[in-house]
Amino acid sequence: MKFGVMIIAFAVSQQICAVDSETETTGRKCAKYNHKCTSDDCPTEEVCQDPKGVTKASFCYASWINTSSEIQLVMKGCWLNDKSCTGLSKCVRTHTVKHVDFCCCDGDMCNSEIEANPIEQLPITTTSEPGIVRKTGDEQLLRTIMYSIVPIIGVCFIVVVVFWMWRRHQRNIYMYHQQLPTVDPISATPSEIALCPLQLIELRARGRFGSVWKAQLHNENVAVKIFPLQDKHSWMTEQEIYNLPQMNHENVLHFMAAEKRGDNLNIELWLITEFHEKGSLCDCLKGRILTWSDLCKIAEGMARGLAYLHDEIPASKGSDxxxxxxxxxxxxxxxxxxxDLTACIADFGLALKFEPGKNPGETHGLVGTRRYMAPEILEGAICFNRDAFLRIDMYACGLVLWELMARCNVLGDVEEYQLPYEEEIGPHPSLEExxxxxxxxxVRPIIKDIWHTHPGVAQLICTIEECWDHDAEARLSAAGVEERIAVLARTVNISTSTNHLVPSVAIIGTEEDMPAKDSSI
Incomplete structure (x- = not known):
């Protein structure tokens, strides 16, 4: 406030001709006041001419501070020529600077009384206004420019950055494509596919590494797994696993071909395999309740396929x-x-092969689906060797066997299908959970007490618990699981009408044909 008073006082002292003594000349008269003058002989009028008769000012002005309780005058006197003051018979506030109000008027002693209420009028823009008013106008102009131009500049900058990043991303994809190796179809020749291209019919699944389509090749239905370009590594890994020697097995998905489709930045990586209408085991369990024979057939095929993957098969004639x-x-x-409910294993995008004397390649431990991760993966305590990775598969195998068992009708009332740990932790668990x-x-998935009352199911529970044992070295092998389930399938008969387990008595053959007793069952 004091600073504003000083500004007004300085402007007035530079522009107004102060007349401190009475003169006999005639001219414009204005009320005179200076808050710094406290004596009794302070002038109350001012003639706006110098003693030689030269007019120094044509208008009167007043400045004051408008507090909440009263008006405190600051200064009054003559004002230089100012077109904005012309015709104003009363001194009415025109603007405020630093809490100091200002008015000017045209007429003798017109500033004797002031009106603090503002009126609508044009802003003061004359060249003769004081420096403080000019400064305020410049500040307002600068503020207006800042508020209008700066956001536009900011938006333009963001657009330029986004465009640059997009171009860079497109260029990286193009360079990535330039390095992409050409892969010829494995089972079908390029001419066959060119003459009879695949026709995509229906989207069947969408996963982390791509989408799976039902397609038609010639007169046969096939499955096409389509990888985006950024998942080239998974696409190449699957091909490598499928193309290993002696990988043609009943319980491993049959591979047909791998291709690149499209050009430039629109490349898609296709993996063509045999098509199975029933889809995945997970999809089947959601809509189907299993009988005991269904359970044994699926579990045995699954274990047989996993055992074949885990085994090293020696070279034979014509095959490595x-x-x-x-x-x-x-x-x-x-x-x-x-x-016919024969199980076959698919999706080898994360698989590792272990050739004797060779490095298995990249062996990052924390991979897979969270709810199926073994304890040693979750706590980061895995040893990077073949047996350790095979035992991780067996932990997950135990969870899948539990999914089968929970949907079998020999256990009484069958509840809605749930994934492992879904009841304990929900459908989307975090790694920390x-x-x-x-x-x-x-904690392991819940096994109900009633399940132990059925001999066959009780034996399957023992197998499951040995698969998901917290101690990795204590887990069963895939071959051991296959053998146990085969024994159950051959020696235990369950009547679907009574849901009772009874030993099978219709076994014919010599003692050598009888299944070997497994002491661990």
Whole structure:
């Protein structure tokens, strides 16, 4: 406030001709006041001419501070020529600077009384206005420019940055494509596919690494898994696993070809396999209740396929040796069912092969689906060797066997299908939640007490618990699971009408044909 008073006082002292003594000359008269003059002889009038008769000012002015309780005068006197003051018979506030109000008027002693209420009028823009008013106008102009131009500049900058990043991304994709190797179809020749192109019919599934379509090749239905370009590594890994020697097995999905489709930035990576109408085991369990024979057939085929992957198959005539393979993402969604419920294992995008004397390549431990991760993966304590990775598959195998068992009608009332740990932790667990549940609290999916009352199911429970044992070295092998389930399927008969388990008595053959007794069952 004091600063504003000083500004007004300085402007007045530079522009107004102060007349401190009475003169006999005639001219414009204005009321005179200076808040700094406190004596009794302070002038109350001012003639706006100098003693020589030269007019120094044509108008009167007043400045004051408008407080909440009263008006405190600051200065009054003559004002230089100012077109905005012309014709104003009263001194009415025109603007405020630093809490100091200002008015000017045209007429003798017109500033004797002031009106503090503002009136609508044009802003003061004359060249003769004081420096403080000019400064305020400049500040307002600058503020207006800032508020209008700066946001536009900011938006333009963001658009330019986004465009530059998009161009850079497109250029990287193009360079990535330039380095992409050409892959010829495996089972079908390029001419066959060119003459009879695949026709995509229906989208069947969408996953982390791509989408799966039902398609038609010639007169045969096939499955086409389409990878985006950024998942080239998974596409190449699957091809590599499928193309290993002796990989043609009943319980492993049959591979047909791999292709690049499209050009430039529109490339898609296709993996063509056999098509199975029933889809994945997970999809089947959602809409189907299993009988005991269904359970045994699916579980045995699944275990047989996993055992074949884990085994090293020696070289034979015309074929090289097959190395051991760890799936690393084993789950019910990656087990497909044929029409006769024969299970076959699919999706090898994370698989690792273990050839004797060779490095298995990149062996990052924390991969797979969270709810199927073994305790050693969740706590980061895995040893990067073949047996460790195979035992991780067996932990997941135990969870899939539990999914099968929970949907079997020999257990009484069958509840709605749930994924492993869905009841304990929900459908979308975080890594931290799985660590707390599986590693720290050592929780496993619920096994109801009534399930132990059925001999065959009780034996299957023992197998499941040995698969998901917290101690990885104590887990069963895939071959052991296959053998146990085969024994159950051959020696235990369950009447679907009574849901009772009874030993099978219709076994014919010599003692050598009888199944070997497994002491662990």
């Amino acid at each position: 040796a097959k190395p051991a393979i760890a799936h690393r993402d084993f789950k019910s969604k990656n087990v497909l069912l044929k029409n 799985m660590q707390d549940l599986v590693v720290l609290r050592k």
